[in-house]
Amino acid sequence: MSRYDVVVVGLGGAGSSAAFHLSAAGLKVLGLEQFGPLHDRGSSHGRTRIYRTAYFEGEAYVPLVRRAQQLWHELQGFARERIIQRTGGLTLGRPDGPTVRGARRSAAAFALPHEMLSPEEVRARFPQFSIRGSEVGLWDPDAGVLFPENCLRAHAAGAAERGAELHYGEAVTRWSARSGSVEVDTKAGNYRARSLVLTAGPWTPSVVSDLALPLTVERQFVFWFPPSDPDLYRPGRMPVFLWDARPEAETYGIPDLGDGVKVGSWKGKVAPTPEEADRSLREEDAEPVRAFVRERLPGLVPRETESISCLYTNSPDHHFLVGPHPRHPNVVVVSACSGHGFKFTSVLGEIVSRLLAGEEVPQELSPFDPGRFQSGTEGRRRRE
Numbered sequence: 001m002s003r004y005d006v007v008v009v010g011l012g013g014a015g016s017s018a019a020f021h022l023s024a025a026g027l028k029v030l031g032l033e034q035f036g037p038l039h040d041r042g043s044s045h046g047r048t049r050i051y052r053t054a055y056f057e058g059e060a061y062v063p064l065v066r067r068a069q070q071l072w073h074e075l076q077g078f079a080r081e082r083i084i085q086r087t088g089g090l091t092l093g094r095p096d097g098p099t100v101r102g103a104r105r106s107a108a109a110f111a112l113p114h115e116m117l118s119p120e121e122v123r124a125r126f127p128q129f130s131i132r133g134s135e136v137g138l139w140d141p142d143a144g145v146l147f148p149e150n151c152l153r154a155h156a157a158g159a160a161e162r163g164a165e166l167h168y169g170e171a172v173t174r175w176s177a178r179s180g181s182v183e184v185d186t187k188a189g190n191y192r193a194r195s196l197v198l199t200a201g202p203w204t205p206s207v208v209s210d211l212a213l214p215l216t217v218e219r220q221f222v223f224w225f226p227p228s229d230p231d232l233y234r235p236g237r238m239p240v241f242l243w244d245a246r247p248e249a250e251t252y253g254i255p256d257l258g259d260g261v262k263v264g265s266w267k268g269k270v271a272p273t274p275e276e277a278d279r280s281l282r283e284e285d286a287e288p289v290r291a292f293v294r295e296r297l298p299g300l301v302p303r304e305t306e307s308i309s310c311l312y313t314n315s316p317d318h319h320f321l322v323g324p325h326p327r328h329p330n331v332v333v334v335s336a337c338s339g340h341g342f343k344f345t346s347v348l349g350e351i352v353s354r355l356l357a358g359e360e361v362p363q364e365l366s367p368f369d370p371g372r373f374q375s376g377t378e379g380r381r382r383r384e
């Protein structure tokens, strides 16, 4: 039986970062991933992710996202591939809607650089967007794009260089924890460590089954649309955006990085398990997004050149799970990033490392306590 300081279960966005930070802290780390190093079954594939600072989901995220950005830039310092690209970002929508109002509140609370743009100013500066009526924009100059596959590769390579053992194609079938020790089984082996990190993304409900977490897995599609005037849609001219244009769900997009403008919406289809998610694209999935493109992004050809599926892991209050397992202080759970977690994965790995070094759970993490659903309180829903 092999012995480690920490075993990390799942080497996606959060797990690869945790392995990186734990091994940088000098710990002997074993990372176990059921699939290959970069796969398309979970939540961290699809070439690009948005990062933004003026966070409408809640002010609690702002210090985290700022630290996350610093860490992405540090990772860029030694990564061989592109990790982060600043494009600026626009939060568009009704001035009194939760998206614009929330982003504005976060920006004001932390004195973040930002500008409120009137409808006329949005039209003049960003003709790519066809806004209507009183819709306004919040310009966030510190927003941009992360490249998730490159981020995972850089975190995993950095962890391996610092001595972490990363086993791919090795699913964890069982774990148990006692004070100061954990045991983990796979078909290939049995491992012991002092601590355990559970970063299983959409598989969290089964991997952390003892907590009966009320999480849902939601299958999403994203689409790439070709621009008729490519110059207007490249980074530098077009920012990343988030828009409450459709009543059923926010829509977001990323400028053309050579493969078209990426557009997605937060409306997906709930699946009982990741394996049962229906990944075949149907008209009912594609047509609302094409209609959005036709009506709101008039310089794009409203017929996608590519689409892919991806999974969200949602908690009832749409906030993350980050912190010690309620019954096992040496087991840290990170998941339920509810469709907006990639930008945080750098800092989530650092938090895991600090918690396992014995730091108290900081007050800022209390909204993310993995034990908060044990009492039956479900908290606030995001789009109330």
Ligand SMILES: Cc1cc2nc3c(=O)[nH]c(=O)nc-3n(C[C@H](O)[C@H](O)[C@H](O)COP(=O)(O)OP(=O)(O)OC[C@H]3O[C@@H](n4cnc5c(N)ncnc54)[C@H](O)[C@@H]3O)c2cc1C
Pocket: 009, 010, 011, 012, 013, 014, 015, 032, 033, 034, 035, 041, 042, 043, 044, 045, 046, 048, 049, 050, 051, 170, 171, 172, 173, 199, 200, 201, 202, 203, 204, 207, 220, 221, 222, 264, 309, 310, 311, 312, 334, 335, 336, 337, 338, 339, 340, 341, 342, 343, 344, 345
């Ligand atoms: C379409 C889409 C668009 C998104 N856009 C954005 C965005 O613009 N900005 C943003 O910040 N976030 C975005 N997100 C959310 C973000 O990508 C996710 O929150 C984040 O990637 C989640 O990372 P994770 O580590 O929790 O999960 P994953 O990256 O899926 O990692 C979990 C890993 O655990 C492994 N695993 C599970 N069970 C086991 C087991 N038993 N044994 C071994 N390994 C196991 C899985 O195989 C997987 O590799 C988006 C998500 C989707 C789907």
